[in-house]
Amino acid sequence: MSLPAPETMRRGWCPGTLRPMQTGDGWLVRLHPPRGALSPTQLAFVGALAARHGNGQIEISGRGNLQLRGVREEAHPVLVAELLNAGLVDEAMGDGPHRLVLASPLAGREAGELLDAAGLAAAIEGAGRGVAGLPAKFSIVVDGGGALALDNFSADLRLRAVATDAVVFGLPGGLWFGPIAPDSAPAIAAMLLAGFAAEERVKRGEVRRMRELDDMALSALASGLTPMPAPAPRPSPAPVGIMAERDGRFAVLAALPFGRSDATGFSPLAGLAERFAVEEIRLSPWRGLGFCGLSRAVAGELAVALAKEGLVLSPRDPRLPVSACAGAPACDRAAAATLADAATLSEVLAPLLADGLTLHVSGCVKSCARQGAADLTLLAGETGYDVILAGGTRDRPIAHLTLPELVRRLEPGQDIRAQLMAAPHHQE
Numbered sequence: 074m075s076l077p078a079p080e081t082m083r084r085g086w087c088p089g090t091l092r093p094m095q096t097g098d099g100w101l102v103r104l105h106p107p108r109g110a111l112s113p114t115q116l117a118f119v120g121a122l123a124a125r126h127g128n129g130q131i132e133i134s135g136r137g138n139l140q141l142r143g144v145r146e147e148a149h150p151v152l153v154a155e156l157l158n159a160g161l162v163d164e165a166m167g168d169g170p171h172r173l174v175l176a177s178p179l180a181g182r183e184a185g186e187l188l189d190a191a192g193l194a195a196a197i198e199g200a201g202r203g204v205a206g207l208p209a210k211f212s213i214v215v216d217g218g219g220a221l222a223l224d225n226f227s228a229d230l231r232l233r234a235v236a237t238d239a240v241v242f243g244l245p246g247g248l249w250f251g252p253i254a255p256d257s258a259p260a261i262a263a264m265l266l267a268g269f270a271a272e273e274r275v276k277r278g279e280v281r282r283m284r285e286l287d288d289m290a291l292s293a294l295a296s297g298l299t300p301m302p303a304p305a306p307r308p309s310p311a312p313v314g315i316m317a318e319r320d321g322r323f324a325v326l327a328a329l330p331f332g333r334s335d336a337t338g339f340s341p342l343a344g345l346a347e348r349f350a351v352e353e354i355r356l357s358p359w360r361g362l363g364f365c366g367l368s369r370a371v372a373g374e375l376a377v378a379l380a381k382e383g384l385v386l387s388p389r390d391p392r393l394p395v396s397a398c399a400g401a402p403a404c405d406r407a408a409a410a411t412l413a414d415a416a417t418l419s420e421v422l423a424p425l426l427a428d429g430l431t432l433h434v435s436g437c438v439k440s441c442a443r444q445g446a447a448d449l450t451l452l453a454g455e456t457g458y459d460v461i462l463a464g465g466t467r468d469r470p471i472a473h474l475t476l477p478e479l480v481r482r483l484e485p486g487q488d489i490r491a492q493l494m495a496a497p498h499h500q501e
């Protein structure tokens with residue numbers, strides 16, 4: 074597998090393992106392990122690689138991808154060779170999406186799944202990779218219908234199991250089609266993707282996401298499928314804690330604080346996984362890890378040990394609903410030290426965050442840490458933050474404030490806090 078030329082490593086695109094992205098602290102290498110799964114030994118290996126070839130900083134993204142930061146240009150070929158030898162690279166070649174499908178961290182294992190979501194996700198991924206011309210950020214959600222609902226994750230195309238023998242397709246704008254037999258789903262997904270890629274505006278680069286098409290164009294893509302009402306909404310899941318698997322086993326889902334750790338932090342996590350005989354470790358789109366295949370008693374012991382290592386195990390932990398990018402100085406596009414500011418703001422807003430408020434602190438308009446709206450989005454600028462309520466980085470701010478001014482107006486009894494308390498929440 075040949076590596077691309079260094080001059081193709083441009084800023085601001087969707088990075089992968091073979092084509093990293095330049096950032097302020099070096100290259101960012103995004104890793105897509107097969108099935109989003111690692112063994113305890115592989116987890117330790119990734120941590121060692123992050124220290125040896127980068128600055129030791131490791132992230133888990135909101136799409137469940139591992140990211141190694143600060144990788145040196147001269148070290149990248151060696152890093153890729155080691156990852157390939159370890160069987161840790163599974164990404165499509167070319168300029169399209171490196172990985173299309175997002176599934177539950179317990180896909181194929183979750184007790185409440187209606188069908189094998191891991192198998193369906195693999196089939197959809199394979200079918201989608203056969204479609205040329207898809208934009209790099211095109212994404213598909215495959216939801217097995219279990220308790221770990223993925224309804225709050227944005228996607229161009231959504232598949233959701235509604236019975237053991239039926240899935241439905243969702244397009245942007247609340248358009249739903251089906252039901253479809255699971256065996257037919259990969260071919261139908263490929264048809265929808267090929268239709269989108271064939272759109273003239275997509276070919277010209279004017280349209281990159283399905284949501285940019287109007288309802289008429291979307292309905293035309295799905296011609297031949299049966300329209301249907303939207304499936305019933307489900308409660309937002311508890312994305313951390315002890316979860317039931319099939320066959321009487323259990324998993325522990327734990328989030329990294331703000332989705333970040335370092336090589337030093339990964340080593341004890343791998344050690345705990347070995348000690349407690351974890352079958353496999355799954356990457357979670359809630360910016361964490363799933364430790365799978367445990368008895369109920371062992372899962373409880375592991376959860377306590379992971380909490381002592383600083384991981385998030387409680388759904389009411391105020392760090393859980395906070396999204397923050399790497400910020401300055403790691404990213405040279407960022408106008409503020411977003412991680413430090415997010416820690417300050419999470420303390421001020423702790424009671425509201427525990428009750429479901431979502432906070433997004435972004436160093437620039439790209440919105441790398443979160444796709445879609447948050448209850449409170451803060452966009453860094455030269456002199457402070459644009460304050461955006463119930464929106465994203467491209468929406469209209471209600472104010473531009475320095476961090477001390479913002480903290481003051483988020484305190485109890487102040488105006489912005491009162492507006493947040495009165496509004497419905499946008500779930501993670």
